[in-house]
Amino acid sequence: MFGSTKKVRYAVVGSGQISQQAFMPGIARAENSELVALVTGDPEKADKLAKQYNIPAYGYDDFAQLCASDDIDAFYIATPNAKHRLYAVPALEAGKHVLLEKAMEASVEDCQAIIDAQRRGGGKLMIAYRLHCEPGTVELIERCRQGDFGRLMIFNSTFGQNFSEENHRGHSGYWSGPVPDMGTYPLNAVRNLFGDEPIEVRAVGSKTPGRNFNFFDTVSVTLRFPDEKLAHFTVSYASAPVETFTLVGDKGTVHAGPCFMFGPSIGITYRTIIDGKEETRAQKPVEQFGGETDYFSDCILNDIDPEPNGEEGLMDVRVLAAVERALETGEAQKLEPRRRERRVEPDQVRSLKVVKEPSEDQMIGIVPQSA
Numbered sequence: 001m002f003g004s005t006k007k008v009r010y011a012v013v014g015s016g017q018i019s020q021q022a023f024m025p026g027i028a029r030a031e032n033s034e035l036v037a038l039v040t041g042d043p044e045k046a047d048k049l050a051k052q053y054n055i056p057a058y059g060y061d062d063f064a065q066l067c068a069s070d071d072i073d074a075f076y077i078a079t080p081n082a083k084h085r086l087y088a089v090p091a092l093e094a095g096k097h098v099l100l101e102k103a104m105e106a107s108v109e110d111c112q113a114i115i116d117a118q119r120r121g122g123g124k125l126m127i128a129y130r131l132h133c134e135p136g137t138v139e140l141i142e143r144c145r146q147g148d149f150g151r152l153m154i155f156n157s158t159f160g161q162n163f164s165e166e167n168h169r170g171h172s173g174y175w176s177g178p179v180p181d182m183g184t185y186p187l188n189a190v191r192n193l194f195g196d197e198p199i200e201v202r203a204v205g206s207k208t209p210g211r212n213f214n215f216f217d218t219v220s221v222t223l224r225f226p227d228e229k230l231a232h233f234t235v236s237y238a239s240a241p242v243e244t245f246t247l248v249g250d251k252g253t254v255h256a257g258p259c260f261m262f263g264p265s266i267g268i269t270y271r272t273i274i275d276g277k278e279e280t281r282a283q284k285p286v287e288q289f290g291g292e293t294d295y296f297s298d299c300i301l302n303d304i305d306p307e308p309n310g311e312e313g314l315m316d317v318r319v320l321a322a323v324e325r326a327l328e329t330g331e332a333q334k335l336e337p338r339r340r341e342r343r344v345e346p347d348q349v350r351s352l353k354v355v356k357e358p359s360e361d362q363m364i365g366i367v368p369q370s371a
Helices: 017-029 043-053 060-067 081-093 108-121 135-146 178-194 288-301 310-329
Strands: 008-013 033-039 074-077 097-100 125-127 152-162 200-206 218-224 230-236 238-249 252-256 269-274 277-282
Touching: 008 017, 008 288, 017 033, 017 043, 017 288, 033 043, 033 060, 033 288, 060 081, 074 081, 074 288, 081 097, 081 108, 097 288, 108 125, 108 310, 125 288, 125 310, 135 178, 135 269, 135 277, 152 178, 178 218, 178 230, 178 238, 178 310, 200 310, 218 310, 230 238
Parallel strands: 008 033, 008 074, 074 097, 097 125, 152 230
Antiparallel strands: 152 238, 200 218, 218 230, 238 252, 252 269, 269 277
16 A cells, blocks of 8 residues: 555546646645546546646546556545545445545435445545645634634625636536535634534525526525524625635634635735734645645545544535525525534644646636636
């Protein structure tokens, strides 16, 4: 197992924008990891990316063979959400390690099937919450845990972009729309900042005139947490780019932005006001995809269960599914009280030097997400 240099050998499953733009360049910053294979159904991507990275490319029909291969230790799976189970389950059952993009799947049942496969096979499973390894995000979670802002009461976030309808995700239904895609970020943020799980979900959606998405392109979600904590976020595929959140406690407030995105020029930044005193903490940009991969590979090499595991992914998906039901019925959705057994810890932080991302015209066979 593993190469002679003790590097975890990864195969990428799915050659869409997130793989080409971020993961495949970013893994080079993780000294304990290497890219050894690509799985794609697109012959042009297979040919050009294999040459670019000097790795073999395989089709999806070869996946079972790769799961049995001694030349691959782990898979990074970045297919559409509803196909995560299709590839994660056989990989995990074969004892391989899986770094699985979020949202984890398109139903709670599929998430549980992935978790069960991991338990049977014994490999590591990590959901790709890259911000769980980002310095500013982890610092803020720790400050909330320490009580810097008092008893937390309110969270409010707006996250939007002008999404291209030509991209396949623009006509693939709710689970490819803004709530699972973008809403996962404020949802995961508030769950970890509050250190708690929501017990009620309400949602309202709208369709922007002149746009032709086959789902609500703008959605407003309200979450009720135990101890009367409230959270609200709005996500949109039809707005100007925006990413902010505000967190309010009874001793202080936080205003964050940028707070969810990645890139060579994006450093997570937040401003606090405590007892009338203002302070801004701006992190330098870090290689987020290389950082999460470095952390996961450390977990594999040292036999440590990664923190954003299958349970973390399921906790988000159960809320995303409740949002879908709320949009369909117009009624509040109650959630069973739950407690997350694991939480983000400071030793997960990675501060790797950023890599240059390929431009849109350098990516192969991609319809860019942003219009």
